Every structure is written in structure tokens, then in C-alpha cells.
Amino acid sequence: MKKKNLLTVLTIIAFVGLIGINTNAQDTLVQWTFPADTGVADGGIIANLTQVIETSGGTSSIQFKNGLTTKAAQATGWDAGADAKKWKVELKTTGYTDIKLSSIISTGGSNPGPRDFKVQYKVGSGSWTDVANSEFQTANDWTTGVLSDLTIPAACADQNSLQLRWIMTSDTANDGSLVDSTGTCKIDDIFIKGAIIINVNENILETKVNIYPNPTTDFINIENLSASLIKLYNIIGKEILSVNSIDCEKIDVSKLNSGIYFIKIENIADKSVISQKIIIQ
Numbered sequence: 001m002k003k004k005n006l007l008t009v010l011t012i013i014a015f016v017g018l019i020g021i022n023t024n025a026q027d028t029l030v031q032w033t034f035p036a037d038t039g040v041a042d043g044g045i046i047a048n049l050t051q052v053i054e055t056s057g058g059t060s061s062i063q064f065k066n067g068l069t070t071k072a073a074q075a076t077g078w079d080a081g082a083d084a085k086k087w088k089v090e091l092k093t094t095g096y097t098d099i100k101l102s103s104i105i106s107t108g109g110s111n112p113g114p115r116d117f118k119v120q121y122k123v124g125s126g127s128w129t130d131v132a133n134s135e136f137q138t139a140n141d142w143t144t145g146v147l148s149d150l151t152i153p154a155a156c157a158d159q160n161s162l163q164l165r166w167i168m169t170s171d172t173a174n175d176g177s178l179v180d181s182t183g184t185c186k187i188d189d190i191f192i193k194g195a196i197i198i199n200v201n202e203n204i205l206e207t208k209v210n211i212y213p214n215p216t217t218d219f220i221n222i223e224n225l226s227a228s229l230i231k232l233y234n235i236i237g238k239e240i241l242s243v244n245s246i247d248c249e250k251i252d253v254s255k256l257n258s259g260i261y262f263i264k265i266e267n268i269a270d271k272s273v274i275s276q277k278i279i280i281q
Contacts, residue, residue: 073186080171088166114172209225220251226267
């Protein structure tokens with residue numbers, strides 16, 4: 001039974017020249033906490049749940065050892081790896097902005113691993129670029145090599161392919177010696193988050209539309225509409241349906257897979273546009 005307390009009121013106030021705002025609430029786009037012996041993401045939006053963490057540059061294969069809470073991804077073979085060896089992940093940020101990265105890297109005690117790292121990003125087939133203020137050092141603990149809500153550049157927002165990597169910047173080990181082939185490095189608790197994008201037309205002064213219930217399982221009701229074009233997109237930006245509000249103010253979503261979708265409403269008269277995230281259960 002739909003209840004009025006599920007009513008979602010979307011109010012957008014924009015001024016001339018404004019082309020986009022976000023809700024500020026951060027959603028987890030993808031995460032790796034390694035609860036099992038796998039490098040596949042264990043949380044996030046549907047589009048990222050098949051993403052896998054990897055190393056490159058010539059390290060050993062990844063194993064899964066004791067981490068901060070459950071397990072962590074571990075590799076050896078970091079010797080002579082400055083500016084070459086790294087941890088790497090890929091994800092989609094479609095529909096999201098204000099990307100943040102959190103992670104922890106720990107290096108060995110009896111087998112000291114690489115001490116110095118920085119984070120870089122690459123959008124699509126572009127080039128690798130340093131993330132500002134991302135340099136950090138590691139130790140044989142889970143407190144030193146911590147990144148917490150590191151701001152990823154705006155160029156990484158709303159992208160079909162974003163790669164991030166934690167790359168060695170020296171051959172110095174965490175005990176001050178040189179990293180050798182037995183040196184270990186673990187990574188754990190990777191969380192990449194973003195804020196949903198709401199696009200607005202610069203001609204909007206105030207738009208108020210009721211979209212409910214949200215979350216939903218069968219129908220989406222839309223109220224307070226003038227003549228508008230309504231479109232529904234999945235998390236990777238593929239259009240699922242398109243209807244005119246004159247013909248339909250109630251959208252059947254009962255046959256869609258559970259997940260996050262985006263509803264986009266364009267006013268036919270003034271071309272103003274609003275968007276909102278919809279969760280289908």
C-alpha cells in the first residue's frame with residue numbers, strides 16, 4: 001500500500017547561469033572491504049558491482065590476507081617499482097559529482113613494503129593525472145596510510161569510465177630500507193562516493209514537483225506538472241522509457257530490475273528541466 005508519508009517533494013531553486021546542483025548527500029558508488037577471497041567489489045551502485053581491483057607494473061598476484069576488520073588485498077614484488085607499480089580500480093560515475101575517495105594501505109613488518117604513494121586518475125582514454133593533496137606514507141599498521149574523503153577532481157564527475165590508482169613514488173620501504181621482492185603491501189576499506197547530480201535549466205526560477213513513492217516497487221506518481229516530457233534512465237545513462245505527461249502521470253516500473261534510476265522531466269513550454277534519483281526495490 002502506498003502511503004502519503006512516502007511523498008517526496010522535490011524543490012529546486014536556481015538562478016540565471018546555474019546549470020547544475022547536487023543534493024550533497026554522498027552515495028557509495030563502489031567499495032572494496034574484502035569480506036571474502038575475491039577482488040570483486042562488495043558494494044556500490046549496480047553499474048559498479050562487477051568491478052575488480054588489480055595491481056600493475058609487475059607485482060605478484062593478489063592474495064587475500066588479514067585486513068582491518070575482515071580481509072585485505074595483498075601483493076608482494078614491489079621492488080624497483082617507483083612510478084610504475086600500483087593498485088588500480090575502475091568505476092562509473094554516471095549521474096554523480098563531488099567524487100570522494102577513502103582507503104587504507106598497510107605495509108609489512110618483517111617484509112617492509114613501499115612507503116610512499118600518491119593517487120592519480122584517468123578519465124576514459126585520457127592520460128593519468130595526479131590528484132591534488134593525495135601524497136601519503138604507509139607503515140605496518142592500519143592508521144598511517146589512510147585517505148579519508150579525498151576530493152577527486154571535477155573532471156571525474158559524470159563519467160562512463162573513471163580509473164583511479166595508488167602508485168608508488170619511491171623505492172623506499174616503510175622501515176627506511178629499499179623495498180625488495182618479498183616486501184608486502186595491503187589495501188583495504190576502499191570507498192568511492194559521489195553526490196547525485198540534479199540538472200536544471202538556466203531559465204528556472206522555481207520548480208516544485210511531487211514524485212512519489214520513492215523508493216517504489218510498482219508505480220511512480222508525478223504531480224504538479226504542466227505539459228512535460230518524462231524520461232527514465234538507468235544508472236549508466238541508458239534511456240528506459242519516454243512519455244508525455246499529458247498522456248501519463250503514473251509510470252509503471254513493476255517490470256524493471258531493482259536499482260537506482262533517474263527521472264528527467266522537461267517542461268515543453270519553457271524547456272526547464274529537473275532530475276531526481278528514483279530507487280526501485
